[in-house]
Amino acid sequence: MATQPEWRAPQRTTEQGNLPSLVVYNSLTRKKDAFVPISGKKVGWYACGPTVYDDAHLGHARNYVSNDIIRRIMSDYFKFDVNFVMNITDVDDKIILEGRKRYLLEQFLENHETVDEEVRKVTEEAYEAYLAKQLPLLKDSKPSSFLQDEKKAYGHVLSGKALEGDGPPGDREAKVKMHLDTTRAAAEVLALPSDKAPGLESWAEKASGVLKPFLDKKYAHTIDGRKQHDIFTKLTKLYEKRFFEDMQRLNVRAPDKLVRVTEYGQKIVDFVKQIQDNGYAYDHEGSVYYDTTAWEKSGGVYARLQPWNRNDQELQADGEGSLSANATSFKKANSDFALWKGSKPGEPVWDSPWGAGRPGWHIECSAMASDVLGKQMDIHSGGIDLAFPHHDNELAQSEAYHHKCGAESEQWVNYFLHMGHLHISGSKMSKSLKNFTTIKTALDRGDYTPRQMRIIFLRGAWKDQLEIDDDMRKAGRSWEERIDNFFIKQRHEWHIDARIGS
Secondary structure, three states: OOOOOOOOOOOOOHHHOOOOOOEEEEOOOOEEEEOOOOEOOEEEEEEOOOEOOOOOEHHHHHHHHHHHHHHHHHHHHOOOEEEEEEEEEOOOHHHHHHHHHHHHHHHHHHOOOOOOHHHHHHHHHHHHHHHHHHOHHHOOOOHHHHHHHHHHHHHHHHOOOOOOOOOOOOHHHHHHHHHHHHHHHHHHHHOOOHHHOOOHHHHHHHHHHHHHHHHHHHHHHHOOOOOOOHHHHHHHHHHHHHHHHHHHHOOOOOOOEEEEHHHOHHHHHHHHHHHHHOOOEEEEOOEEEEOHHHHHHOOOOOOOOOHHHOOOHHHHHHHHOOOOOOOOOOOOOOOOOEEEEEOOOOOOOEOOOOOOEEEOHHHHHHHHHHHHHOOOEEEEEEEHHHHHHHHHHHHHHHHHHHOOOHHHOOOOEEEEEEEOOEEEOOEEOOOOOOOOOEHHHHHHOOOOOHHHHHHHHHOOOOOOOEEOOHHHHHHHHHHHHHHHHHHHHHHHHHHHHHHHHO
């Protein structure tokens, strides 16, 4: 396994002689390091915020509650002056796709009053296209026989086994189950005779999983990304509002500074241009790519956090987003990544020296964090799934922005805190896998109280994987009851003392 590059420990200044003795687990070294801020007791902290295209789930709760607990300990107990900055990712491939899909489905339904012949025909085509792409073993399955066919083709997965071999099920199996659920719902309404079909709204609810990608593939190009930007902002504003409602219920402190990608268009363009001017980026057909080879040749470091993953093409592709170009032969190295993406039809647009385009995912955080916290920060935090490529790319491009020579560059982040995954039945809770319980649902139906949720997250180290089971939920309830009983008893004794004293 490749080793991490040298980490330069911040040195105490004479005015920091009375700093609290604090050590933190640092992903940049994979060990506990003495915490020394850059300036006195001031702490500049940037936390990766949510990508707002759906409701936040319990995995997000684990991340942001853990951030909140560490932040409170540092500010309330150790008395550090923490400037906690968080972003809202409101420009992203997932947002673009979901915004378009919702809009196009709404437009399709507005043209019909009932489940007429065209609605049924389009749904059948969408069903067939979905099977062909996502479940090839079922590509010839008819709606009327889907339940039998899925058991024959994927019965082992449905019964909790792995796709291949005897190992435990994981993300691959969760993805298959997600696709089966989506197709099964559509098959249910398609199998009904016309006179038994539900109303249009119910039909759309069942079949939306196959209809949305089908309509997007056919009609995405009809959306004007410059004039119809509200298709995307309507989605992001809704889920940003819901996210902060969830955080308020969980008693998570609001950030000291909130930044949004949509408010940083020109600054991101300028950030990319500076990297290119420094010699560490190249453009291709309206897009701009980070040149990892040029940066390393100048003495810079790429993949500080997880160098062992730098050649993982699956992770690299996931980091580029589902709307990125499939052909990548023009890249100087496989590890090169997009800083700026030339917009295709149906995508939001900003003007740039390279033509109409939009920011790459990784550059967004670099530009926003640097704008608020400067050329170096004390703490950067986020979920462990973001370590590579997202955070490694952030580090490389930010150092290439702030320094013209890699050999003379300073590390952009001194301490990286990564929160562990939350797992359910062996699989990571994930929006993209749709195997999640939203925070709102969990609290509304009484699965947890906000305090129980915080207690449960405290039962595991913030950096480690945590799996929630019935025993852990019972332990959370028990702890909450003990705390409640303690304060009830104390309140009773205080009242007695007050009466005696009077």
